[in-house]
Amino acid sequence: MHSRRLLQVIAITAITSSVFATPIELVPRGPMENLPRGAPLVTDEIILLDSPAFQTGEGGEWTASIRMFTHIRQINPGIVTGAVVAAIQALGVEIGDKIDNVLERSKLFFAIPRSGISVSLDVVGCDSITVGETKAGLLERSAGIGSCSGSSRQRVISGSAPGFFKKRNFEGLLFQSPPTGFGIVSDVDDTIKVSHVLDKKKQLQSVFVDDHKLVDGMPELYSRLDGQLGNPSWFYLTGSPYQLYPTLRKFIFESFPKGPMITKNLTFTDIPSLIKYIGDGGGLGEYKIAQMEKLHDFYPKKKFITIGDSTQADPEVYAEIARRYPDFIHCIFIRKVEGADNTEERFSKAFSGVPRKKWKVFTEPSEVMELDVVSGLCK
Missing domain, CATH: 3.40.50.1000 (HAD superfamily/HAD-like)
Structure with missing residues (x-):
């Protein structure tokens, strides 16, 4: 079992590295669909976007509109940034000393998405939920989170994924909005x-x-x-x-x-x-x-x-x-x-x-x- 998991890690790392060797064109999406589905792998990164929540039914239960992006961890995003820099400089855009901005803002554009990912999420004061599967790395789904305790309209929604040596945590905010007002x-x-x-x-x-x-x-x-x-x-x-x-x-x-x-x-x-x-x-x-x-x-x-x-x-x-x-x-x-x-x-x-x-x-x-x-x- 451990050997199989290790092979999966090595395969994903190799695929990811090959992508950043040629950043202008990504590898075809097909091979990504053959990667294991279910819980995130140690090479996966998860971005949980802030979620709106609304009330449903007569009992005061809440539903959250969850949005998430899952992709393979980038080995060297600087290589991709170099391609972006060259492309925008060709249009006459001045970079100057703002290369860090370019690095930060371009890194997700060429991340390799991961399909078939499900995660468990904890919402402070509300029910925990499991959501999935991502398609082309993206998930947008409504999920019931119960009646929720307390009167807070802003709650932390969080989860974790396996990682090298320690788990990687991810979180966003849940904004509860009453039906009127x-x-x-x-x-x-x-x-x-x-x-x-x-x-x-x-x-x-x-x-x-x-x-x-x-x-x-x-x-x-x-x-x-x-x-x-x-x-x-x-x-x-x-x-x-x-x-x-x-x-x-x-x-x-x-x-x-x-x-x-x-x-x-x-x-x-x-x-x-x-x-x-x-x-x-x-x-x-x-x-x-x-x-x-x-x-x-x-x-x-x-x-x-x-x-x-x-x-x-x-x-x-x-x-x-x-x-x-x-x-x-x-x-x-x-x-x-x-x-x-x-x-x-x-x-x-x-x-x-x-x-x-x-x-x-x-x-x-x-x-x-x-x-x-x-x-x-x-x-």
Whole structure:
């Protein structure tokens, strides 16, 4: 038995090493599917994303929406980073002394995903659960966690996996949100973080190289809304792929109210595809509408304030959800970004059929700061 396990470890390590010898193209996914299924192996890494939780049934039981990524431990991510550096420098992006940022933000893009993984998770004060199996390294599944003890709305959710010499622990946060009251959905790029999504070169610089920069005034606005609405439930909805989750989570938690972040489930197999996606962000509107529909399924009786910007599809997305579920969307705030389509024609068309008092387009966060949002005076 031990010999068989050792052979598995050696085989996985060999496969992983061969991948990083040729970082531009990953090995075909086929061989990965033949690896053992079930509990994680000693070579596996697990990222547990923060989870929203919602109440189901009449007994007050809670359900958590679990998201997880499992991949083979990277032997030398610096080799992959070197390929990314070469690719983005070819586009004229300056790296300078920010190579550590490039290393940290690029390492998950070429991680080898592990399918068929199941893990047991402990939720403080709630029932333990077992979730699986991952597909292409990803898992997104709702699981009952019982009635939960205490009144905390933020709990640690954790697990562990075998490792060399000692177990490796992984954890995230579980955010319990009651069925009624207020919730806030915020976009990330160019809403709270300067991302330059309208300029491909500057956007790549923002994604991989530069230290993340706050949009002026937005932390103060979010703090004001958090107090005004009585500690609402926060959700961050971004078109960024899950590979950027660790760095974006750190950015959000340092300056904004904490809440789960919803990212895109995308796996890249080569650097040009990655750069192309970051440059054009195709299908963003449909993706965000689908995620807003999920939030409506979780919290149909909640009142949501949605906050976005004018660079991409936020006005159209939030307006569409407001037309579908008028009582679900309480206010819509759209930040004007210089260089975007900020014409009256665009906003009139986007918000057709949405009551004018429900939405506001602003340039400075101070324009929203003193509005009586609780009463629905959003303009």
